[in-house]
Amino acid sequence: MSYLCAMLGAVETRSVSPVFVGRADELEALNDALARAGAGEPQALLLGGEAGVGKTRLIEEFAAASCREGAVVAIGGCVEIGGDGLPFAPFSTALRALRRLLPDELAAAAAGQEEELARLLPELGDTSRGRHDEDGMARLFELTVRLLERIAAERTVVVLLEDLHWADASTRHLLAYLFRTLRSGRLLVVATYRADDIHRRHPLRPLLAELDRLRTVRRIELGRFSRAEVGRQIAGILATEPEPSQVDEIFARSDGNAFFVEELAVASTEGCRAGLTDSLRDLLLVRVESLPEAAQAVARIVAEGGSTVEYRLLAAVARLSEDDLIEALRAAVGANILLATTDGDGYRFRHSLVREAVGDDLLPGERSRLNRRYAQALEDDPALVPADERAARLASHWYHAHDAAKALPAVLDASVAARRRHAYSEQLRLLERAMELWESAPEEVRAALRPVDYTEVYPPCGCDPAATPLRYLDLMAEAAVAGRFCGERERALKITKRALHLLEDDGDPLRAAWFWTQRSRLVEAQGRGDGWHELATAQELVRGLPPSEVHADVLSNVANWSMVHRPGPEALLAAERAVEYARMVGARDIELNARLTLAGLLVESGDIEAGLAEAHDVKERARELGAAYVVGRAHVNLPSHLEGIGRSRDAVAILREGVELARGLGLLDTEAWVWGNLAESLHSLGRWDEASEAAVNSERVGQSAKPRGFHATVHAVLALARGELAEAGRQLAAARRHFGSHDCVPQHMLPLSTLAIGVAAGEGRLLDARTELVAAVRHGFPPGTHRYGWRLLLASAIAEADARALPAAEPGRAEALGRLRTTAKALAANVPVWQAHELWVRAELLRAEGRDTPDDWSDTVTAFEPLERPYDLARVRHRHAESLLLSGGGEEARHRATELLRPARAVAEHLRARPLAESVALLAQRARLTLAAAPERMVLAPADPVEALGLTSRERDVLRLVAAGRSNRQIAEELFISPKTASVHVSNILAKLSVSGRGEAAALAHRMRLFPPEADPARTAG
Incomplete structure (x- = not known):
């Protein structure tokens, strides 16, 4: 910590003005956030302002003050090289600082996850191994956030991330995840950005809009100085009180921009005030142009080298004698144009505006020549720059040197390095750059490239990737996967479309099938359709071909799609063939995935115990083999099958395990699905507050619209049960928006139809409820959907029964009841929970006709009593009591009704199910029953x-x-x-x-x- 404070002190002395001016409100906000973080409430702040307004100076002042308060401060900045940002640069730098300041604490916090975290901090381990999948980036993000929380568990930690306007896409994604999920620790994260650079299409703009919607993130906008503040700043720079006329002139020309005030004040003391124009570019360049020619040349070299250039690299590019180089640097530093970096290893411009002005002043040929010299120096001596930056910097310099022969392999090397770090956005950008360079590169250069060196998606033709030349289609395949992994699905879709166009006359069905399978996933994820057309095309392409990994993968995807959309014999056959083919070709992960699908289809076909045993075996086997995706999917699907047959308590146990496992592996989408399923099972068990919390967690960690759909569905169900019809309607509409209409998956659509019937019935819109039923049952209920079908029929039967006395309900009643009975006969009831629902639906249909008897309801109550469905049991007990009282069975019936209503009332009150509680109370009042257990609470109910x-x-x-x-x-x-x-x-x-x-x-x-x-x-x- 003392080292860092000393470092910050050194930074302070380099500012032109030793006096810190103004910023009282902003410092107060930062200090308040520091105090809150110190109290265990993590804080996130965004600090924006135009270039030169004083963001860095404010951060330096706050960092020094934080050190004095005993906080540990780590600073990281986004690094720009040739217009490209280095992947995760600010986080890597900040973590490196924490490792230096708190080595033991960071080692303990990273224990067991060093291989993954090494993607951000290479010093922790080797990143060449490890899996790459759709959850890879999310897994890294989750581990990074948890790492920071653990480090900040016992001490206040301040992480300062500068220059977000230069941030690469992966850094932006990680920052968004950090701000969205940070929930514990004494941690303060402050990120700065240049506000005037954020034009309408700047990639940072959507992130800022997203973060603005988070209540946990505060944004500070740094304004310009007032005239009085400009006067104090000039006095600090000149060490004397300025003339009012001088203050007026500088304030008018600078408009209160702190950096321009410094430049104008220094220019006035050097006697060149009169020669300055109002042009910003001239203002920034005037002092550079006053340097000796050698110093100007060095400044131009530094400007093209990026935001920071190492001394040894600068020496190699400048090609000056050491004495001449140091003399040139001394002149540039003395003029306050360049500064030595904090570690003393390199140089940077004092302000990025000056660097940009110098860079913009370079001639086109001069820029490419400098980039060539940088690239050549790095090729000759790779140790000139940090190892984790080498590939990206070399690729950028060769690309901007316009040398396709050198740039193509360098860009591909950088794409591999980005993939190893799970920086899939940067990998995609680099692969697109490689495709741009492909035709320009000489044939002999392309022929020397091998897919084994640059891609994980090898040609699916069975050839040896070490002996086969890299093809353009290999780059497209790798880019499509990178786009899917980083969420750039539109770009990935365009790539697959181009690839399939190229393959039309290629005669390579396996490769075409592979691209169609990728396209299916992308189409479904983007809401462009359900993905079946693409999968069916892939299936047709592999039909009749020998077993292969692609063939097995296509069948596995077909089986999984069918299980969700159209379960039945064909889906079961596809799953069995997928397992068989995967075993033949040794595709372990595909085999486990297909076996899990097969297990679900067995359960849904009625072979319940065999299916559950298979799912349990896959879950354990996948954990042993480290197949993370299958492990996560098993903890989603197996509990779902258990819930589907009424074993909610067993489902909850596996789901709780799944939450911890998914979080530990960083499987965010999996965790969101687990939370969603947990909400459903907890609701069944009558643990509604826990269910609501689980739904919120599903939305919080989810990366797609479906977790938000889970959240809205659960809250709509709870609102409806609690009599909040308007809220239930709002949540239902939200759920429908999130799930969309492009992919009518029964497990999403049928519960929404059930909700729509309940809301319509509650609002007295019986005709709308009937219309919803007709639409929902039009295509019947395929295997595996009975769990949703019985609830749908029940909601409709209750609506008809409750509206029995309404004259407006009479037209169409017979048709509606007939439809319900016919549909119920075709619906499976092969487990106790759905047998109980079958009895309930039958009793409600009889009630709708005024023909229900106490025996009908007694059978229903008996069926529900062992099922651990307290809310459902309370509802049927209420109906049983009502039937007993209407039957005129005398005192015995009244006594039995009282025994039924007491627990029903207790459940309704505990769950805050207002409609049920009111119905129980009114029934007791009508019958003049006393439900209170204690004699002193017995009060006669009103006769009316x-x-x-x-x-x-x-x-x-x-x-x-x-x-x-x-x-x-x-x-x-x-x-x-x-x-x-x-x-x-x-x-x-x-x-x-x-x-x-x-x-x-x-x-x-x-x-x-x-x-x-x-x-x-x-x-x-x-």
């Missing part, structure tokens, strides 16, 4: 249940007619009041019942049986 709702006798009459479907005018005529008075009564009733409309009020009245059928004028008229 409507009175309990706070309605007057006149409002009671009006509600009765509203429930019968009467208009305000009809109500006025029947009660001999004016239509306006009737409207006022209706408004009062809606307010007292906390409902939003007449239909919802009518539905509530009928659901609670406030008016017995014999009192309903619709039943007695005529």
Whole structure:
């Protein structure tokens, strides 16, 4: 820490003005964040401002103050080379500083994950090994965040990341993930960026918009100095009080920009004020042009070398004697144009604006010549730059030297280095650059390249990749995968389209099938379709070909797609063939993946125990072999199958294990799916608050729209059960937006249809509920969807039963009930939970016809009692009690009804299920039952249940007619009041019942049986 404070002190003395001016509000905000972080509340801040406004100076001041407060400060900056950012540069630099300052703490925090974390900090281990998959980058991000949290567990750590406007895509993605998921530790992260550079198409702009939506991120905008502050700054620079006229002139010309104030103040003391123009470029170059010619040449070399240039590299490129080079550097440093870097190993411009101005002043031929000299120097002596930067810098210099023969292999080497670091965005950019260079490079250069050296996606033709020349299509395959891994799916789609066009006359069906399979994944992920057309094309291409890894992969993808969309015999056959082919060619991961799909299809086909045993075996086998993707998928699919057959408690145990495992492996999408499934199982078990929390976690860690769909679905279910119809409708609409309409997966669409029926019924829109049912059952329920089918039928049957007394419900009732019975007969009920639902649906259909009996409900209650479904059990107990009381069974029936209603009320109150609680209470009031266990709490319920709702006798009459479907005018005529008075009564009733409309009020009245059928004028008229 003392080393860092000394370093910062050295930085301070290099500023032109020794006086720190203004910035009281900004420093207060930073110090407040530091205090909050020190109290264990991690903080994230963005500091923006135009170039030269004083961001770096503010950060230096704050860093020095933080050191004095005992915090550990690590600074990392984005590095620009030839317009390209180095992958993860600010994080690598900051972690390197933490390793120097806290070696033991960082080693302990990284223990067990050194191989992965070495992608950011190469000193930790070897990155040449390890897996590369769709979760690789997310896994690295998760481990990095957890590393920082562990380091900051016992001490305050400040991480300062500068110059985000130069950040590479991987750095931007990591920063977004850090800010989104940081949840513990005494950690403060501050990132700075140049605001005036963020034009409409700048890649940082979407990130800033995303971070602005996070409540945990604060943004500070650094403004320009006032005239008084400019005066104090000039006084600090000149060490004397300036003349007011001088302050006025400099303030007018600089417009309060701190850097321009410094330049103008220094220029005025050097006697060149009169010669300056108003051009920014001239202002920045005037002092450079006053340097000796050798110093100007060195400045131009440094400008083209990047944001920092090492001394030995500079010496190799400058080609001056050591004495001449040092003399030139001394002149540039003395003029405050260049500064020595903090580690004393190189040089940088004091301000990036000057570097950009010098760089822009280079002639085209001069720029390419300098890049060639840089590249040649790095080829001659690779040790001139840090090892983790070498490939990227060499590729950039050869590319900007316009030498395709040298640039192509250098760019491919850099793409491999980026892949090893999971910097897939940079890998994609470099591969696209290689494709751009391909035709320009000499044939002999291309012929010497081998796919084994540059790609992981080898030609799927069975040839030896070590002896086969690299092909353009190999680059396209690697780029398509890199695009999928980094989320640049649009670019990957364009690459696959071009590749398939090239393959039209190529006669290479395996390679074409491989690209069609990739395209299927991309189309589905982008919401362009369900991916089946692409998969079917790939399947047709491999049909009849000998077993191969591509063939096995195509069949595995077909089986998995079919399991989700169209489960059945064909899907089962595809899974069995995928397993067989994968075993033949030794494709271990494909075999395990296909076996897991096969296990699910066995469960769904009715061979439950065999399927579960297979899934358990795959889960354990995948863990032994380190097949991370299959391990993650097993912890999603196996619990889903268990939930599907009613074994929710077993599912929860595996899902809890899956959360920790996915988090440890950094499998973010897997973790999101696990949380979503956990929410469903916890809801089944009556642990609704935990279910809500799990849904929030699914959305928090998820990288796609589907976790947000999980979140909205669970909250819609909870809102509906708790009587919050408006909220349920909002969440339902949100879920439909997130899941989209491009890929109608039954496991997503059927629960949403069930919700839509429930919301429509609750709002009194029975015709809409019937329409939703017709659309949902149009194509039947394939195997594996019965878990969703029974809930859908139940929601519709309850809607019909609750609306039985509504005259408006009579037309179409027989057709609706007939449709429900016919659909139910074709739906599998091969496990206890769905057998119980079958009985429930049957009882509700009988209730809809007024033919249900206590025995029907007794059988349903008995079926639910052993199932650990407390909410469902409470609902059927309520219906059983209601049926007993309506049957007129005397005191014995009343006693049994009381025994049923007491636990039903307890569950409803515990879950805050208001509609069920109100229905239980009203039923008890109508029957004059006492549900309280303690004698002192026994109070006779009002004889009239409507009175309990706070309605007057006149409002009671009006509600009765509203429930019968009467208009305000009809109500006025029947009660001999004016239509306006009737409207006022209706408004009062809606307010007292906390409902939003007449239909919802009518539905509530009928659901609670406030008016017995014999009192309903619709039943007695005529």
